[in-house]
Amino acid sequence: MTANSRLCLLVLAAASAAAQDSLFVESAECSLCHTRLGEKSQLGQYTLWKGSVMAHAGRDPYWQAKTAEEIKQNPAIAKVVEEKCHRCHTPQRKPQANDGVGCTACHLIEDKGLGTPASFTGGLEINKEHLAYGPHKDAFVNPMIMHVGLTPAYGAHMQKSELCATCHTVITPTVDASGKVLGEFIEQAAYLEWKASSFGSGDMTCQSCHVPLADNPKQHYIAHNPMGRTFPPTSPRQPFGIHRFAGANFSLPVLLGSADSSMAERAHDMLSSATAIEVKPAWKDGVLEASVTLTNLTGHKLPTGFPSRRMWLDFEVLDASGKTVFRSGGEPQEPQLHHAVIDSSSKVQIYESEMADPAGRPTTALLRAASYLKDNRILPDGFDAAKAPAGIHPAGVAGDADFLPGSDTTLYRVAGLAPGSYTIRVRALYENIKPSHRGVLSPAQVKALAALAPVVLAEATAQTVRGVTAQKIQRSLASR
């Protein structure tokens, strides 16, 4: 990129930011009527949103540390980097930057170009007519116009994945140390992954899992007056989307020093529905051969999102006395290649993405990343590579015939086990910030994370007896 086009980028970014600033409203102003939804209901949009990860996107200590580091590594384009990193994490910018992804950052998005490349990487357009879009066609508009200057309005796009695609498709430039742009890199692609899967042509949207509909919508008014009573002209409404926005981030509350357990609980709930695990033991020439299949139950890759995430298998064989005789897992410190077969305890199956710089060296720097050295994250159901850009195709899995859309199977081969009965225990573990990505954090933050156990997504056990013993039993039975 020339100095001239770099300047252009800068000017464009600044102009669009300033123009959109004045259209947003602080989320606290919505709390007046969108907090108490009936005496018993805990489903107020404001209450739930406030405890979500998105509400903390601009205060997230990991994001702050990473942004500072990216700016430091790219001094020639510091302003561009700063704008880029703020675009989705503090879309409402000043004076409401503390809102993170506030109510109006979603509800004011115009249905324009959604789902097209121009809308990705935060390329959303905020409507200038002061409309707050929602799923209802005949909202009672007066209270909102009076109090916050916004008119509730129907917008079919609020229930489509393309709305979320704006910020959940993160494409970054590959830049060298002098600020020269060498290409671009798809850093996050929850939407593109979803689009290329069986979900992309079905009814399960991002909202289906992340803003789930209330079971009994007949009970739910969508707004209450500041006294907690209903506005006389309104009735309970359907659909009613529960603003949980649960994902996988259970580390953020620890980094924030927050005592509120609800954010971590939401993540634990979500993670417990992410995968199913199956183990099938067999013996071949006296060698234990156990196949472990992980199925992806989410609507995108597992894990999806930021490249610091990882999931791995902790596989153990215990003898009849309960002693571990083989283990592949524990807490691996370094990334590894993908394995089709694991025959030694030094090999661990880690499902993760590993970024490479233009010279093909591993990197964790977002703006140096040019390609993936490895991306063996489990594909969503029905993933069709022909429907996905090359930048999100799996990487480093060649030669593993059972790395398939929706699942992967790992074959564990354990030799040298004496005759006897064994228990196989396998767990799928998950962590938000893997050790190789912790360099930007302070020693105190690293310590706090180290004290946090990985989450167990799923677990399976199987009993097996080494064949020789079974034959012996048969022989002794026959001789009686």
Ligand code: HEC
């Ligand atoms: C990340 C995007 C996002 C944010 C942030 C967000 N909402 Fe929503 N909101 C939605 C979506 C999507 C729906 C539609 C849900 C459905 O019906 O499927 C919705 C629906 C609504 C509705 C209609 C009734 C309902 O609950 O379904 C109201 C009212 C509402 N939101 C208010 C708020 C308020 C107030 C805030 C801030 C405290 C907020 N929203 C934050 C995405 C968002």
Ligand code: HEC
């Ligand atoms: C297009 C929107 C967008 C842009 C631009 C963007 N991010 Fe993000 N970022 C996201 C989303 C969405 C997530 C959540 C992904 C997840 O939960 O896995 C995220 C997550 C993160 C996280 C992980 C936070 C945590 O608590 O684990 C870090 C760190 C981060 N971003 C840093 C940056 C930096 C640095 C930049 C600028 C180079 C940047 N982001 C630009 C959308 C964006």
Ligand code: HEC
């Ligand atoms: C003074 C009360 C009040 C305040 C403050 C308020 N709202 Fe509302 N909101 C309402 C009422 C009343 C409705 C319509 C209820 C109905 O018709 O059932 C509504 C409906 C909505 C809808 C649904 C629109 C649709 O057509 O589906 C959205 C979205 C919404 N509000 C967002 C917000 C946001 C964002 C804020 C803060 C910027 C906010 N509201 C502040 C009272 C309020």
Ligand code: HEC
């Ligand atoms: C079938 C249900 C389902 C659908 C559909 C779905 N998700 Fe998810 N999502 C999950 C589950 C379960 C998790 C937790 C496991 C994980 O991190 O992949 C998750 C995690 C996430 C995370 C958090 C990742 C992190 O690192 O913290 C983000 C962001 C996300 N989804 C965005 C989306 C977007 C955007 C869409 C639509 C394009 C979508 N999801 C569609 C189930 C779903």
Ligand code: HEC
């Ligand atoms: C204006 C940008 C923006 C929009 C629009 C947006 N998101 Fe996000 N979302 C973010 C950012 C930024 C983060 C990461 C915050 C962090 O980790 O610091 C995030 C995080 C999340 C997470 C992760 C929570 C966790 O625990 O890991 C989920 C789930 C999610 N968003 C769902 C959605 C869904 C569903 C939609 C559409 C209805 C949506 N988002 C629309 C910017 C956005």
